[in-house]
Amino acid sequence: MSSSPVRHRTVPVRVGPVTVGGDHPVVVQSMTNTDTADALRTAVQVAELARAGSEIVRITVNSEDAARAVPEIRERLDAMDLDVPLVGDFHFNGHKLLTKYPECAEALAKLRINPGNVGRGSKRDAQYQAMIETAIRFDRPVRIGVNWGSLDQELLARMMDENAQQPEPLEPQAVMEQALITSALESAAEAERIGLPHDRIILSAKVSGVQPLIRVYQDLAARCDYPLHLGLTEAGMGARGIVASTAALSVLLQQGIGDTIRISLTPEPGGDRTQEVSVAQEILQSMGLRSFLPSVVACPGCGRTSSEYFQHLAQDIQSYIRQQMPTWKQHYPGVEEMTVAVMGCVVNGPGESKHADIGISLPGTGEQPVAPVYEDGEKTVTLKGEHIAEDFQARVEAYIERRYGQAG
Numbered sequence: 001m002s003s004s005p006v007r008h009r010t011v012p013v014r015v016g017p018v019t020v021g022g023d024h025p026v027v028v029q030s031m032t033n034t035d036t037a038d039a040l041r042t043a044v045q046v047a048e049l050a051r052a053g054s055e056i057v058r059i060t061v062n063s064e065d066a067a068r069a070v071p072e073i074r075e076r077l078d079a080m081d082l083d084v085p086l087v088g089d090f091h092f093n094g095h096k097l098l099t100k101y102p103e104c105a106e107a108l109a110k111l112r113i114n115p116g117n118v119g120r121g122s123k124r125d126a127q128y129q130a131m132i133e134t135a136i137r138f139d140r141p142v143r144i145g146v147n148w149g150s151l152d153q154e155l156l157a158r159m160m161d162e163n164a165q166q167p168e169p170l171e172p173q174a175v176m177e178q179a180l181i182t183s184a185l186e187s188a189a190e191a192e193r194i195g196l197p198h199d200r201i202i203l204s205a206k207v208s209g210v211q212p213l214i215r216v217y218q219d220l221a222a223r224c225d226y227p228l229h230l231g232l233t234e235a236g237m238g239a240r241g242i243v244a245s246t247a248a249l250s251v252l253l254q255q256g257i258g259d260t261i262r263i264s265l266t267p268e269p270g271g272d273r274t275q276e277v278s279v280a281q282e283i284l285q286s287m288g289l290r291s292f293l294p295s296v297v298a299c300p301g302c303g304r305t306s307s308e309y310f311q312h313l314a315q316d317i318q319s320y321i322r323q324q325m326p327t328w329k330q331h332y333p334g335v336e337e338m339t340v341a342v343m344g345c346v347v348n349g350p351g352e353s354k355h356a357d358i359g360i361s362l363p364g365t366g367e368q369p370v371a372p373v374y375e376d377g378e379k380t381v382t383l384k385g386e387h388i389a390e391d392f393q394a395r396v397e398a399y400i401e402r403r404y405g406q407a408g
């Protein structure tokens, strides 16, 4: 899109069939929360996330049972005709698992290594090297993902000492942020020294505060051309998690920083894991960076429309669109750019409906019980009676067929 921010220049990195970085669109990714050792449940959840729009899915590989299950998860996804790339998340024992189960490495499209959780003291370098060598052997990219909750303590201690010697020492928070960036960059340089090509590395440096996250990524972007994986770690639940993630990522994306995003929401008990995918898509779509599904513009409602009728209609249209999108994507290219307006009364209803591709202005309290529909800015029909919702849905379907179908 012409009005999109200029992207920070990064090197494209292939992750299975998906490319992250360069001029490629910002990629949406997510992570499962099933026990990876349960191959069936994990494959089912990966499939749900992929169908919801996650273009890369990460699974934890935390035990021998999990490592053994990875090839089966891949096979199950292939059998479902889903080529979504799988990323293995390794901590503490990754070097052992990848050495003992090479078929696990082969089934993964990318390895995620956290330099803070690779090992301590003299063992650290050898264990890190073993993981990088596995990536080289299978020609897999690596995300070097540092996290302030598991920052390399030896590096942090060293940088704190160095800082203390300075004539004007930085605040501990600033040193911690610098240590995160240093950990990511030094680990990437080390991986390249071991032999991993430059274009097989993605970096992330996650923290749970909005302002520190913005500072860390701005600095990281200024200092390297590796693609950056953005995410606010431990974002939290519900509105808090969504708002904090959106605030942090929007600022960075607007500055052209970020090549792939993951929203780390804590689901409500029994909640839907795919919510993190919808939120990631909504962020990118709201910012005009990508289009995933038609946008529903709805007014908030006020005293002029005291019934819940229009809220139901807006909700029904929204869920209908989400449900239909996998099929529409196949048959109606471009439909994801469409806007549908559902408005509560005549104050802004006709105006907003005219700006949308298709829109309806419902009758407010005391208004005549009729609902004009606008298509491409022109009033095409006035709906009335008991079945306004069904009639409008049918108009939306006909509009899509006409405008985005083969005939269109």
Ligand code: SF4
Residues within 6 Å of the ligand: 299, 300, 301, 302, 303, 304, 305, 343, 344, 345, 346, 347, 348, 349, 364
């Ligand atoms: S369009 Fe009408 S009902 Fe909706 S917020 Fe505006 S005045 Fe209220």
